[in-house]
Amino acid sequence: MSQTPLPYRAHNHRACVDQALADAHRICNDAHARLTPTRERVLELIWQSHKPLGAYDLLGALAQEGQNAAPPTVYRALDFLQQHGLVHRIASLNAFVGCAHAGHRHTGFFLICRACRNVLELSAPQVAAAVDKAAQEEGFAAEDTTLEIAGLCPACQRESDHD
Amino acid sequence: MSQTPLPYRAHNHRACVDQALADAHRICNDAHARLTPTRERVLELIWQSHKPLGAYDLLGALAQEGQNAAPPTVYRALDFLQQHGLVHRIASLNAFVGCAHAGHRHTGFFLICRACRNVLELSAPQVAAAVDKAAQEEGFAAEDTTLEIAGLCPACQRESDHD
DNA sequence: GAATGCGATGTTATAATATTGCGTTCATTG
């Protein structure tokens, strides 16, 4: 059933990027929001890989391309992208990653490999349900869930077995 | 069964503090670790309330008490306290809170009220199990879970109903 | 076409959080 998670295997990553950009154009269009060149470029940079990028990584990349970029440039683009559900912030890393389920309601849930740093975003309803239930039992009205799991991805587990 | 969560109701908070300090002494003693005056004072400051404190809040408090405190002073104490399971870092707030289950194996899980900022730490096995299961299904070896839920606590929900 | 409104951007400065490096002090122990 469940597809082998992409970030940890060879895959045609160009397809990931193209999909993400196409989704972004559609979503922004539907929301009458402007996916300006800077915003699109930041999104594309984030999707260079499945590894989260820090704001200053993005800033450096923009600067190299000759853009007049200061921190607010990047943070504003990131705010926009987050608001439209196109990227997620990984609180435990202070870094940003493209959303793998843009356009779908979901409670993101991240598996972060401490070795290769790839991040897999899951949308596990049974986890979200368990969380909601536990919160409700305490009378707590949950609004926003941060769920980040650090560990070793399948590929890096095999690597460390070689020792 | 489940006790009404403490932070959101009036409670004898002195008992929370005393318990936390007693636990800390016992745990450090058992581990042959030194709960030095600075470390103990930082722990006590963190337990002043159930609201997370930032490192620089702690730093300010120490400075007011006449301690020669620089950032490393606080961060070192916090590292020590985290390593011995006496405090948790709340990644989504860059702040620290006392551990409510010191000495017991647990995967902390935090309900953070965005209004009063109190934090309740739960240890919900069914949530931890759901998380582990989801990770295992992806072949991921989970090591460390960050689970932080922002929302409104029972008391602050009643407050906002008054409108 | 000028005036206006408004979202997006540019620019500078600063705030807030966290770490590195190095020398000194102090507790423990043999």
Next chain:
DNA sequence: CAATGAACGCAATATTATAACATCGCATTC
């Protein structure tokens, strides 16, 4: 008491994020 290693003091610096204010470009309206 000397040796050891953990803990601490101190200065500098790194990293992440925001505040404040000026400007630009474009659409609407007069």
